[in-house]
Amino acid sequence: MQIKETPKQYDVIIVGSGAGGGMATKILAEAGLKVAVVEAGPYFDPKDPKQKTQLKWPYESPRRGASSVRPFGDFDSAYGGWEIPGEPYTQKPGTQFDWFRSHMLGGRTNHWGRISLRFGPRDFKRKDSDGLGDNWPIGYEDVKPYYDKVDKLIGVFGTKENLPNEPDGFFLPPPKPRLHELYYMKGAKKVGVPVIPARLSMLTKRINEDRGICFYCGQCSRACGVYADFSAGTCLIFPAMKSGGQIDLFVNSVVREVTTDSQGKATGVIYISKEDKKEYALQGKMVVLAASACSSARILLNSKSPVHPQGLGNNSGIVGKYLHDSTGTSRSAFIPGLINRKTYNEDGVGGMHVYTPWWLDNKKLDFPRGYHIEVWGGMGMPSYGFGFNVSEMNKHVGGTVGGYGNKLREDVKKFYGSTMGVSGRGESIALESNYCEIDPNVVDEFGIPVLRFNYQWTDHERLQAKHMHETFESVIDAMGGVALGEKPGEDKDYGLLNPGRIIHEVGTTRMGNDPAKSVVNKFQQLHDANNVFIVDAGPFVSQADKNPTWTILALSWRTSEYIIDELKKQNI
Amino acid sequence: MDRRETIKSLFVTSLAGGLVLQSCAPDKVDSVEVVPADKTNVYGRTPEEAKRDKDLFSEIYFTEHEIETIAVLSDIILPSNDSYGSATDAAVPDFVEFMSKDLPYHQLPLRGGIMWLDSQSNKLYNSEFVKCTHEQQISLVDRIAYPLDAKPEMAAGVKFFSLMRNLTLTGYYTTEMGIKDLGYKGNQPNVWDGVPDDVLKEHNLEYDPEWIPKFVDQSKRDVQAQWDDDGNLIS
Ligand SMILES: Cc1cc2nc3c(=O)[nH]c(=O)nc-3n(C[C@H](O)[C@H](O)[C@H](O)COP(=O)(O)OP(=O)(O)OC[C@H]3O[C@@H](n4cnc5c(N)ncnc54)[C@H](O)[C@@H]3O)c2cc1C
Ligand code: SF4
Numbered sequence: 001m002q003i004k005e006t007p008k009q010y011d012v013i014i015v016g017s018g019a020g021g022g023m024a025t026k027i028l029a030e031a032g033l034k035v036a037v038v039e040a041g042p043y044f045d046p047k048d049p050k051q052k053t054q055l056k057w058p059y060e061s062p063r064r065g066a067s068s069v070r071p072f073g074d075f076d077s078a079y080g081g082w083e084i085p086g087e088p089y090t091q092k093p094g095t096q097f098d099w100f101r102s103h104m105l106g107g108r109t110n111h112w113g114r115i116s117l118r119f120g121p122r123d124f125k126r127k128d129s130d131g132l133g134d135n136w137p138i139g140y141e142d143v144k145p146y147y148d149k150v151d152k153l154i155g156v157f158g159t160k161e162n163l164p165n166e167p168d169g170f171f172l173p174p175p176k177p178r179l180h181e182l183y184y185m186k187g188a189k190k191v192g193v194p195v196i197p198a199r200l201s202m203l204t205k206r207i208n209e210d211r212g213i214c215f216y217c218g219q220c221s222r223a224c225g226v227y228a229d230f231s232a233g234t235c236l237i238f239p240a241m242k243s244g245g246q247i248d249l250f251v252n253s254v255v256r257e258v259t260t261d262s263q264g265k266a267t268g269v270i271y272i273s274k275e276d277k278k279e280y281a282l283q284g285k286m287v288v289l290a291a292s293a294c295s296s297a298r299i300l301l302n303s304k305s306p307v308h309p310q311g312l313g314n315n316s317g318i319v320g321k322y323l324h325d326s327t328g329t330s331r332s333a334f335i336p337g338l339i340n341r342k343t344y345n346e347d348g349v350g351g352m353h354v355y356t357p358w359w360l361d362n363k364k365l366d367f368p369r370g371y372h373i374e375v376w377g378g379m380g381m382p383s384y385g386f387g388f389n390v391s392e393m394n395k396h397v398g399g400t401v402g403g404y405g406n407k408l409r410e411d412v413k414k415f416y417g418s419t420m421g422v423s424g425r426g427e428s429i430a431l432e433s434n435y436c437e438i439d440p441n442v443v444d445e446f447g448i449p450v451l452r453f454n455y456q457w458t459d460h461e462r463l464q465a466k467h468m469h470e471t472f473e474s475v476i477d478a479m480g481g482v483a484l485g486e487k488p489g490e491d492k493d494y495g496l497l498n499p500g501r502i503i504h505e506v507g508t509t510r511m512g513n514d515p516a517k518s519v520v521n522k523f524q525q526l527h528d529a530n531n532v533f534i535v536d537a538g539p540f541v542s543q544a545d546k547n548p549t550w551t552i553l554a555l556s557w558r559t560s561e562y563i564i565d566e567l568k569k570q571n572i
Numbered sequence: 573m574d575r576r577e578t579i580k581s582l583f584v585t586s587l588a589g590g591l592v593l594q595s596c597a598p599d600k601v602d603s604v605e606v607v608p609a610d611k612t613n614v615y616g617r618t619p620e621e622a623k624r625d626k627d628l629f630s631e632i633y634f635t636e637h638e639i640e641t642i643a644v645l646s647d648i649i650l651p652s653n654d655s656y657g658s659a660t661d662a663a664v665p666d667f668v669e670f671m672s673k674d675l676p677y678h679q680l681p682l683r684g685g686i687m688w689l690d691s692q693s694n695k696l697y698n699s700e701f702v703k704c705t706h707e708q709q710i711s712l713v714d715r716i717a718y719p720l721d722a723k724p725e726m727a728a729g730v731k732f733f734s735l736m737r738n739l740t741l742t743g744y745y746t747t748e749m750g751i752k753d754l755g756y757k758g759n760q761p762n763v764w765d766g767v768p769d770d771v772l773k774e775h776n777l778e779y780d781p782e783w784i785p786k787f788v789d790q791s792k793r794d795v796q797a798q799w800d801d802d803g804n805l806i807s
Contacts (some may be wrong), residue, residue, distance in 0.1 A: 014697040042618075049627075050616065051616045052616050053615060053616040055759060055760070056614075056615045056616070057748070057751070057759065058746035058747075059747050059748060060614055060615040060744055061615050061627070061668045062625060062628075062674070063670065063671060063674045064667070064676075064742060064743070064746040065672065065746075066671070066675065068674045068675055069621055069675055074615065075615070075616075077616075079618060081762070113749050145680055148803075151803075152689040152799070155797070157788070159786045160803065161805075168803060170803045171785055171803065171805065172788070172797055172805070173786065173788035173789065173805060174786065174788065175764050175787065175788055176764070176765065176766035176767070176779060176786060176787045176788075177766075177767075177779075178767065179767045179771065179775065180775075180778045182767065182772075182775075182779075183775075183777075197783075197786065197787075205788065205792065205793050205794075205795065205807075206793065206794050206795065206796045206797065207687065207796065207799045208796070213794060215761040215762060215763070216756065216762045216763065216764040217757060217759060217760070217761065217762070218763075219759075337775065341770055341771075341785075342768075342774070343754075343755035343756065343757055344757055344768055345757040345760070346758070346764070346767070346769070347758035347764070348764050349757070349764075364720075364724065379756060379757075379758075380756075381751075381758060381759050381760065382745045382746050382750070382751060382754065382756060383742075383743070383746060384742055384746070384747060385742060386741065386742050386745050387738065387741025387744075387745055388738040389734070389738065389744065390694075391737075395720075397716050400717050400718065401718065401719055401720050402717050402718035402720070402734075403717055403718060403719075404649045404650075404713065404717055405648070405649070405650070405651055406646055406653065408650065408653075408737070408741070409650065409653070409753070412741065412745065412754065412805065413754065413755070415753075416754060430671070436625050447765065453752075505649060519748075528804065555784045
């Protein structure tokens with residue numbers, strides 16, 4: 001097959017348009033660079049009536065929003081999921097990693113939860129406190145200026161709390177808690193679990209003329225049509241194009257490999273167009289990978305050449321290793337105090353209004369790292385699954401389980417908005433033995449060798465999940481609630497979800513000062529090829545008890561400024 | 573004949589033997605429009621998804637007898653009342669038909685459940701369920717509608733009825749009529765300013781006075797955010 005060349009030379013080719021790629025596109029294009037963005041998925045604009053799902057009613061979908069097609073339901077703006085037809089991945093026997101991808105302009109930032117937390121000073125230096133894993137080669141003070149800039153550019157609500165490891169930022173004011181959140185606060189207080197206003201990237205206040213203000217529809221996972229929540233397309237790439245950036249967008253274009261010259265420096269990428277299934281070559285002076293942690297590792301491993309026989313950037317053999325996800329487990333609860341509620345619009349923002357940051361000292365516990373608690377519930381819009389087993393709640397309040405007719409109609413109203421839930425999201429330990437690699441036997445529909453995963457939790461994570469459930473029960477009790485279902489025991493790993501399920505996969509191209517033990521340096525530049533950078537979560541040395549995206553954004557900005565600087569100094 | 577019409581007319585015939593249509597209350601919302609088969613792209617579908625919907629709409633899973641049984645059962649589960657229509661007014665049988673193709677794991681339990689129900693009613697009344705009188709239908713349903721009290725030999729029926737109840741509730745409460753009945757007030761532009769005072773009082777709750785100044789001042793939501801160097805909002 002003949003590879004089609006484009007004569008144009010780009011200053012930089014950015015692979016992927018999610019959080020990392022979107023930020024690099026904005027900063028590099030605004031610095032005047034000629035940018036090619038190569039994105040595997042289609043163009044996506046949540047304002048486009050053909051793609052828009054915001055403010056749709058359940059009856060506009062024949063399956064009433066069921067998750068038969070999209071994993072989080074019909075109205076969720078993810079083009080992808082745990083499984084994508086034609087794009088398999090495999091597992092080493094006896095292990096299970098669930099990989100969530102979504103292919104579209106803006107990547108997973110179109111439908112992410114918008115929980116926008118900074119890592120704290122301790123999060124960059126965990127080895128210092130428990131001897132496990134590694135420290136980052138950078139610290140909070142290196143990233144702080146970029147967090148500040150991200151806050152101001154994109155907007156995040158929250159409050160100044162002066163907590164030691166939950167740094168404050170430039171916050172927009174948060175929305176008031178909903179009723180079930182007030183119940184949670186009351187219960188948590190009784191048992192000494194702190195609660196603070198959530199930190200989410202929706203605009204509760206105007207931030208610039210290009211973006212709207214949140215009108216509290218609670219549907220950020222559908223992507224906001226007035227651009228009041230953060231998505232990489234609407235908040236980074238569109239503005240960069242509008243302000244005259246020289247950006248060529250290649251959508252539906254799947255990058256297979258980075259091409260290199262005889263010195264081992266990158267010369268561009270080869271991608272396959274989904275439209276005609278042909279291969280194309282793009283020339284660039286620099287390549288910035290932002291295809292998400294595992295996809296970027298896959299591209300590197302598939303970019304073999306005489307200079308990089310184990311794959312680009314992989315002289316150390318570390319690419320793909322140290323893959324880790326947040327831990328997670330949840331419990332739901334019935335709150336008798338919330339039956340027969342008066343109904344009113346409490347959609348709020350598309351996420352929780354309060355949460356619990358990590359509050360304990362691991363030195364006094366039998367597991368090394370912390371977790372935060374997310375809260376959910378409320379009188380939401382009905383969709384597929386609404387009313388399922390509703391009358392079973394009667395067993396907690398002395399009513400009759402089952403039935404039909406008027407009694408059932410009453411049950412539905414009686415219990416509407418009376419259940420809520422809590423989810424723990426914690427830090428796991430990055431291990432060399434947890435990794436993704438190329439499966440030599442399997443290719444996807446584009447002929448590209450696929451990833452094979454090998455991942456196992458250890459007791460560190462299991463004991464943390466056990467602790468989460470103990471906390472959940474004590475808070476639910478203190479709220480006067482009834483925890484639903486069984487508390488998962490040891491046989492069920494204390495309810496710990498499969499790795500990958502929390503969708504915070506990081507660490508596959510870890511950052512470090514030693515080229516033998518890491519893939520990129522502290523500016524996310526490959527040790528083995530100085531014109532290749534990685535701006536997704538691959539370079540994370542450890543995933544904190546926070547969500548990763550605010551840190552991806554800050555580090556991508558930092559790397560982009562470094563690139564501009566190095567270009568000025570003619571070092572690249 | 574259009575499939576939807578078939579379902580409607582079938583139901584009307586089956587009604588003749590049982591339920592009496594209730595007269596319309598003045599503000600009664602008694603029927604709804606659901607997504608018609610040819611308008612499958614109104615909710616942001618990708619081309620592949622739109623095709624899938626179209627294909628599912630073009631298939632028919634349930635026989636006429638089965639859909640008739642589903643209709644009768646769903647209206648026992650949610651009959652109309654003074655203010656709102658019934659499950660069939662909310663096109664629940666169409667929804668169940670669609671879901672059986674969309675989530676095929678529903679097919680066997682529903683088809684088998686209908687057969688089970690007919691066997692029982694043949695045994696008891698020497699008649700298929702839909703041809704029984706309303707009183708007979710209710711008497712049979714009463715044996716399977718209460719999981720904690722049902723006889724062990726009714727277990728299969730209990731399971732089937734629970735599934736029908738679940739699908740009927742979702743099918744009804746996700747329509748315009750059902751949402752109105754439920755009282756869900758969202759999915760429209762709003763300015764959230766906290767739980768209404770009367771609700772707070774009813775639940776013996778209040779916003780912590782220390783927290784109040786931290787929350788968004790909705791009168792200034794349109795004023796562009798500005799901060800001092802320490803991150804204090806000054807606008
Ligand atoms: C449901 C959900 C909720 C989440 N909630 C939160 C949250 O509340 N807070 C938080 O911090 N994080 C959250 N996350 C995680 C967050 O979405 C990711 O951390 C973030 O999007 C990662 O950014 P990225 O740029 O690395 O990758 P992505 O956003 O995944 O973007 C990668 C892009 O690269 C493209 N791509 C991949 N391979 C190729 C290739 N070979 N060629 C060309 N293009 C390619 C993809 O199509 C995609 O568009 C959530 C994720 C999900 C799915
Ligand atoms: S809750 Fe606010 S930010 Fe989120 S989609 Fe609705 S209007 Fe947009």
